[in-house]
Amino acid sequence: MAITVSLTRIYSFSAAHRLNSETLDERKNIEVYDKCNNPQGHGHNYKIELTVTGRPDPDTGMIISRTLLDKKVKSLLHKLNYKHLDNEVSYFKDKISSGENIVQYLWDQLDTHIGGKMLYHLKLWETNNNSFELGR
Amino acid sequence: MAITVSLTRIYSFSAAHRLNSETLDERKNIEVYDKCNNPQGHGHNYKIELTVTGRPDPDTGMIISRTLLDKKVKSLLHKLNYKHLDNEVSYFKDKISSGENIVQYLWDQLDTHIGGKMLYHLKLWETNNNSFELGR
Amino acid sequence: MAITVSLTRIYSFSAAHRLNSETLDERKNIEVYDKCNNPQGHGHNYKIELTVTGRPDPDTGMIISRTLLDKKVKSLLHKLNYKHLDNEVSYFKDKISSGENIVQYLWDQLDTHIGGKMLYHLKLWETNNNSFELGR
Amino acid sequence: MAITVSLTRIYSFSAAHRLNSETLDERKNIEVYDKCNNPQGHGHNYKIELTVTGRPDPDTGMIISRTLLDKKVKSLLHKLNYKHLDNEVSYFKDKISSGENIVQYLWDQLDTHIGGKMLYHLKLWETNNNSFELGR
Amino acid sequence: MAITVSLTRIYSFSAAHRLNSETLDERKNIEVYDKCNNPQGHGHNYKIELTVTGRPDPDTGMIISRTLLDKKVKSLLHKLNYKHLDNEVSYFKDKISSGENIVQYLWDQLDTHIGGKMLYHLKLWETNNNSFELGR
Amino acid sequence: MAITVSLTRIYSFSAAHRLNSETLDERKNIEVYDKCNNPQGHGHNYKIELTVTGRPDPDTGMIISRTLLDKKVKSLLHKLNYKHLDNEVSYFKDKISSGENIVQYLWDQLDTHIGGKMLYHLKLWETNNNSFELGR
Numbered sequence: 001m002a003i004t005v006s007l008t009r010i011y012s013f014s015a016a017h018r019l020n021s022e023t024l025d026e027r028k029n030i031e032v033y034d035k036c037n038n039p040q041g042h043g044h045n046y047k048i049e050l051t052v053t054g055r056p057d058p059d060t061g062m063i064i065s066r067t068l069l070d071k072k073v074k075s076l077l078h079k080l081n082y083k084h085l086d087n088e089v090s091y092f093k094d095k096i097s098s099g100e101n102i103v104q105y106l107w108d109q110l111d112t113h114i115g116g117k118m119l120y121h122l123k124l125w126e127t128n129n130n131s132f133e134l135g136r
Numbered sequence: 137m138a139i140t141v142s143l144t145r146i147y148s149f150s151a152a153h154r155l156n157s158e159t160l161d162e163r164k165n166i167e168v169y170d171k172c173n174n175p176q177g178h179g180h181n182y183k184i185e186l187t188v189t190g191r192p193d194p195d196t197g198m199i200i201s202r203t204l205l206d207k208k209v210k211s212l213l214h215k216l217n218y219k220h221l222d223n224e225v226s227y228f229k230d231k232i233s234s235g236e237n238i239v240q241y242l243w244d245q246l247d248t249h250i251g252g253k254m255l256y257h258l259k260l261w262e263t264n265n266n267s268f269e270l271g272r
Numbered sequence: 273m274a275i276t277v278s279l280t281r282i283y284s285f286s287a288a289h290r291l292n293s294e295t296l297d298e299r300k301n302i303e304v305y306d307k308c309n310n311p312q313g314h315g316h317n318y319k320i321e322l323t324v325t326g327r328p329d330p331d332t333g334m335i336i337s338r339t340l341l342d343k344k345v346k347s348l349l350h351k352l353n354y355k356h357l358d359n360e361v362s363y364f365k366d367k368i369s370s371g372e373n374i375v376q377y378l379w380d381q382l383d384t385h386i387g388g389k390m391l392y393h394l395k396l397w398e399t400n401n402n403s404f405e406l407g408r
Numbered sequence: 409m410a411i412t413v414s415l416t417r418i419y420s421f422s423a424a425h426r427l428n429s430e431t432l433d434e435r436k437n438i439e440v441y442d443k444c445n446n447p448q449g450h451g452h453n454y455k456i457e458l459t460v461t462g463r464p465d466p467d468t469g470m471i472i473s474r475t476l477l478d479k480k481v482k483s484l485l486h487k488l489n490y491k492h493l494d495n496e497v498s499y500f501k502d503k504i505s506s507g508e509n510i511v512q513y514l515w516d517q518l519d520t521h522i523g524g525k526m527l528y529h530l531k532l533w534e535t536n537n538n539s540f541e542l543g544r
Numbered sequence: 545m546a547i548t549v550s551l552t553r554i555y556s557f558s559a560a561h562r563l564n565s566e567t568l569d570e571r572k573n574i575e576v577y578d579k580c581n582n583p584q585g586h587g588h589n590y591k592i593e594l595t596v597t598g599r600p601d602p603d604t605g606m607i608i609s610r611t612l613l614d615k616k617v618k619s620l621l622h623k624l625n626y627k628h629l630d631n632e633v634s635y636f637k638d639k640i641s642s643g644e645n646i647v648q649y650l651w652d653q654l655d656t657h658i659g660g661k662m663l664y665h666l667k668l669w670e671t672n673n674n675s676f677e678l679g680r
Numbered sequence: 681m682a683i684t685v686s687l688t689r690i691y692s693f694s695a696a697h698r699l700n701s702e703t704l705d706e707r708k709n710i711e712v713y714d715k716c717n718n719p720q721g722h723g724h725n726y727k728i729e730l731t732v733t734g735r736p737d738p739d740t741g742m743i744i745s746r747t748l749l750d751k752k753v754k755s756l757l758h759k760l761n762y763k764h765l766d767n768e769v770s771y772f773k774d775k776i777s778s779g780e781n782i783v784q785y786l787w788d789q790l791d792t793h794i795g796g797k798m799l800y801h802l803k804l805w806e807t808n809n810n811s812f813e814l815g816r
Contacts, residue, residue, distance in 0.1 A: 005236045006269040014535065016424035016451040016492075023331045032332050034339065040492035043424040043451000045535050051269075056240075059159045060168050061232030066266075067170065084424075084448035096333030100277045104328075127422065127453050130338075133278040133323075141372045142405040150671065152560035152587040152628075176628035179560040179587005181671050187405075192376075195295045196304050197368030202402075203306065220560075220584035263558065263589050286807065288696035288723040288764075312764035315696040315723005317807050356696075356720035399694065399725050413780045414813040431603045440604050442611065459813075464784075467703045468712050469776030474810075475714065504605030508549045512600075538610075541550040541595075567739045576740050578747065640741030644685045648736075674746075677686040677731075 006053040006120060007063050011073055013081035016043040017097040041084060044126050048077075048106065051121035051135075052114065064118065076109050099124055099132040107134050142189040142256060143199050147209055149217040152179040153233040177220065180262050184213075184242065187257035187271075188250065200254065212245050235260055235268035243270050278325040278392060279335050283345055285353035288315040289369040313356060316398050320349075320378065323393035323407075324386065336390060348381050371396055371404040379406050414528060415471050416459040419481055421489040424451040425505040449492065452534050456485075456514065459529035459543075460522065472526065484517050507532055507540040515542045550664060551607050552595040555617055557625035560587040561641040585628065588670050592621075592650065595665035595679075596658065608662065620653050643668055643676040651678045686800060687743050688731040691753055693761040696723040697777040721764060724806050728757075728786065731801035731815075732794065744798065756789050779804055779812035787814045 018041040019033040029037050036042065050073060054063040080089060085097040091105050103124040110119055121135035154177040155169040165173050172178065186209060190199040216225060221233040227241050239260040246255055257271035290313040291305040301309050308314065322345060326335040352361060357369040363377050375396040382391055393407035426449040427441040437445050444450065458481060462471040488497060493505040499513050511532040518527055529543035562585040563577040573581050580586065594617060598607040624633060629641040635649050647668040654663055665679035698721040699713040709717050716722065730753060734743040760769060765777040771785050783804040790799055801815035 003240065003270065005239060007236065008267045008269065010265040012535075014450050014452055016449045019333070021331055021333070032334075032337065035490035038490050038492075038496075040495045041424045041449065041451070042422050042490040042492065043449070043453075044422055045453045056234065056236040059157055061155070061157070061234035061237045062168075063236055065168065082443035082446050082450040084446075084450065087448045088446075098328065098333035100279065100328040100335055101333045103277060104275065127420075129282040131280045133280065134275065139376065139406065141375060143372065144403045144405065146401040148671075150586050150588055152585045171626035174626050174628075174632075176631045177560045177585065177587070178558050178626040178628065179585070179589075180558055181589045192370065192372040195293055197291070197293070197370035197373045198304075199372055201304065218579035218582050218586040220582075220586065223584045224582075263556075284807075286722050286724055288721045307762035310762050310764075310768075312767045313696045313721065313723070314694050314762040314764065315721070315725075316694055317723075317725045354715035354718050354722040356718075356722065359720045360718075399692075411784060411814065413783060415780065416811045416813065418809040427605070429603055429605070440606075440609065464778065464780040467701055469699070469701070469778035469781045470712075471780055473712065506600065506605035508551065508600040508607055509605045511549060512547065537554040539552045541552065542547065563741070565739055565741070576742075576745065642736065642741035644687065644736040644743055645741045647685060648683065673690040675688045677688065678683065 004053055004055055005063060006051050007069075008049050008051040008121075009066070009069060009073070011048045011050065011077055012045060013048075013077045014043065014045050015080050015083050015085050016041045017085040017092070018042070019096055019098060021096055022094075041086075046080075046102070047125040048073075049121075049123040049125075050110070050119075051123075052118045053120040054118050064114075069114065072114055073110070076106070099126045099130065102126075103132040103134050140189055140191055141199060142187050144185050144187040144257075145202070145205060145209070147184045147186065147213055148181060149184075149213045150179065150181050151216050151219050151221050152177045153221040153228070154178070155232055155234060157232055158230075177222075182216075182238070183261040184209075185257075185259040185261075186246070186255075188254040189256040190254050200250075205250065208250055209246070212242070235262045235266065238262075239268040239270050276325055276327055277335060278323050279341075280321050280323040280393075281338070281341060281345070283320045283322065283349055284317060285320075285349045286315065286317050287352050287355050287357050288313045289357040289364070290314070291368055291370060293368055294366075313358075318352075318374070319397040320345075321393075321395040321397075322382070322391075323395075324390040325392040326390050336386075341386065344386050345382070348378070371398045371402065374398075375404040375406050412461055412463055413471060414459050414461040415477075416457050416529075417474070417477060417481070419456045419458065419485055420453060421456075421485045422451065422453050423488050423491050423493050424449045425493040425500070426450070427504055427506060429504055430502075449494075454488075454510070455533040456481075457529075457531040457533075458518070458527075459531075460526040461528040462526050472522075477522065480522055481518070484514070507534045507538065510534075511540040511542050548597055548599055549607060550595050550597040551613075552593050552665075553610070553613060553617070555592045555594065555621055556589060557592075557621045558587065558589050559624050559627050559629050560585045561629040561636070562586070563640055563642060565640055566638075585630075590624075590646070591669040592617075593665075593667040593669075594654070594663075595667075596662040597664040598662050608658075613658065616658055617654070620650070643670045643674065646670075647676040647678050684733055684735055685743060686731050686733040688729050688801075689746070689749060689753070691728045691730065691757055692725060693728075693757045694723065694725050695760050695763050695765050696721045697765040697772070698722070699776060699778060701776055702774075721766075726760075726782070727805040728753075729801075729803040729805075730790070730799075731803075732798040733800040734798050744794075749794065752794055753790070756786070779806045779810065782806075783812040783814050 019036040085092050107122050123133045125131045155172040221228050231237050243258050259269045261267045291308040292301050358364050367373050379394050395405045397403045427444040494500050503509050515530050531541045533539045563580040630636050639645050651666050667677045669675045699716040766772050787802050803813045805811045
């Protein structure tokens with residue numbers, strides 16, 4: 001009897017962004033976001049750990065085709081890679097590009113794209129000391 | 137009152153293997169496993185993160201003796217280290233040595249060996265960008 | 273509708289300690305703790321992964337202010353950093369400074385300090401191959 | 409007799425930038441810089457490995473005061489951290505902010521600031537797979 | 545005046561191999577290579593750090609086109625990736641596939657392919673604790 | 681014709697120490713060493729990268745036997761591992777256990793033990809952000 005196993009693959013992208021809330025005044029924005037509020041923006045190398053879960057297919061010994069998974073994730077990351085998140089990704093036009101919101105954006109997009117029921121966990125590293133997670 | 141704590145230790149082994157399913161024809165095997173289907177085999181440095189959980193013993197402050205744990209895990213890994221998994225480990229004679237199946241093999245073996253109820257989680261890294269997990 | 277997201281931040285401190293149980297005799301202490309029982313003590317670079325969870329504040333897009341979180345954690349770690357745990361931290365005067373107990377100490381202290389309900393998970397690395405975890 | 413020893417310390421900063429050369433036309437810029445030419449910019453977590461060399465002071469056992477070194481380097485990095493390099497750092501107003509030029513900028517600035525003769529080597533990581541070096 | 549800067553890029557490949565010398569008898573082979581002499585072979589995730597050096601081109605700010613460099617290195621690694629080195633790479637038919645010889649093989653091949661004078665240093669990691677280097 | 685290749689192997693040890701100079705008064709010691717001057721000591725996980733260089737032996741394809749090298753290095757590190765450097769290693773009785781001096785101690789000891797002419801470079805990591813080097 002096969003049991004449920006998880007597969008985690010790691011992806012990355014580089015992007016610029018700025019943290020600034022339209023519902024807060026200038027002084028409050030600086031207080032909350034500090035250097036991340038710099039109007040000219042700044043950037044990060046983001047890293048993603050994506051986990052899918054399921055029972056290995058007895059014929060292949062695998063939960064999901066790596067080729068298929070990579071294709072779907074890379075096609076999503078292509079929209080973010082080497083971009084300015086706030087200016088070039090419509091989702092962040094009126095939503096702050098905080099790590100919390102970026103990981104939620106990725107989750108929503110991927111949930112649609114990989115047949116949902118298998119996407120199990122998503123971790124986004126903004127720097128080596130800072131990460132954001134979402135899971136079932 | 138003591139609470140439940142987890143201890144994770146990291147181990148590693150190097151091995152060769154080949155992904156090839158006897159229930160699939162040659163063309164399908166290449167499609168599913170791509171370069172991993174290369175008949176001559178290839179290899180990896182595998183890394184294992186093993187987690188046991190329990191209440192610390194009030195006398196020692198520890199869940200489990202590290203010496204005991206290391207001894208059991210290393211005696212298991214000795215069977216895989218610097219081996220060809222498909223040719224030298226009987227479990228993989230008729231089971232594909234995918235990451236999913238290797239982590240399940242380790243779980244089954246360790247479950248027997250460390251008194252089961254404490255083994256909590258097992259993560260197997262095949263490369264730096266690829267890992268497999270199993271847990272309670 | 274906002275969903276629950278986790279934020280993990282990484283901190284570190286360096287400290288000396290010795291593992292020795294007063295309820296065990298000398299021979300048993302050496303058997304249990306091996307080289308960690310060395311009377312002169314030894315030391316580690318400890319690393320902490322602290323996870324808080326919650327719904328992002330719609331105004332800031334963030335679960336918690338990083339400045340506030342850092343301030344609380346760093347003020348706690350200040351008591352441990354570049355210290356001898358057994359001799360200088362009162363909690364370990366009559367409790368063994370095993371990884372299991374250190375992570376529990378941190379949890380108890382932080383639970384009090386960050387409004388408890390958001391602290392979700394704590395992982396303490398003693399070496400690169402050894403970690404201890406506690407969570408809800 | 410004391411011998412020459414090197415000390416390396418690691419620092420980091422996050423910044424946005426865009427690669428675009430005014431001496432090349434639009435088509436050539438895209439060909440040369442590819443996605444790094446995106447007009448909205450992108451960003452990275454940069455990491456610096458700074459090496460100074462010298463004979464340890466017999467009184468302190470150290471080549472240089474870490475406090476002094478940190479103060480000088482951090483005051484320099486403060487000008488880059490969470491900034492848009494091309495728009496906010498005058499050096500890059502008419503110089504492309506390639507890794508090659510950023511490491512040279514850091515070298516020039518630090519050479520002036522740490523008494524030159526001891527600065528020995530500088531390595532700038534743009535991503536985990538990309539670094540730039542300069543040394544005596 | 546432009547100065548000489550180095551660029552290092554990191555690549556990886558996975559392969560199987562076996563260490564066995566035809567000039568040594570069986571007993572001596574086991575003594576020298578230990579578990580690496582296992583007749584069925586074993587494998588590794590190899591990592592390469594390749595360094596080129598030169599003066600940045602004033603028009604591009606770069607020593608060498610990353611696209612060009614990647615293309616040349618990846619076309620070489622394609623011959624090794626997911627292969628059995630001894631059985632599938634002619635260079636190792638009569639040469640032991642030790643780390644020392646693999647790094648020399650890569651150097652020779654790349655020296656021919658990237659216009660030699662710029663290739664400066666090559667580091668091959670066989671495991672996380674083992675690396676081999678060659679440079680000018 | 682064989683060329684010179686370098687082999688680097690990584691080792692580690694954990695130890696306690698205190699930075700305090702007998703030629704400086706109390707106030708100056710605190711100024712120079714800051715938290716590292718704490719009388720109760722503190723500790724680190726030290727990591728060593730040891731590089732030997734030479735021409736690969738045509739019979740084995742290797743510069744030096746890994747078994748032999750490991751044996752010599754580990755027998756040296758055994759004297760430091762899980763020890764208090766200042767109290768238990770005679771070399772540091774009247775020499776400050778700064779990273780600079782520890783790497784010199786290791787160099788002197790190893791120079792004697794591995795036939796000197798092949799030891800090429802030694803790097804000691806005190807923390808993830810701090811390292812010390814010595815080489816020919």
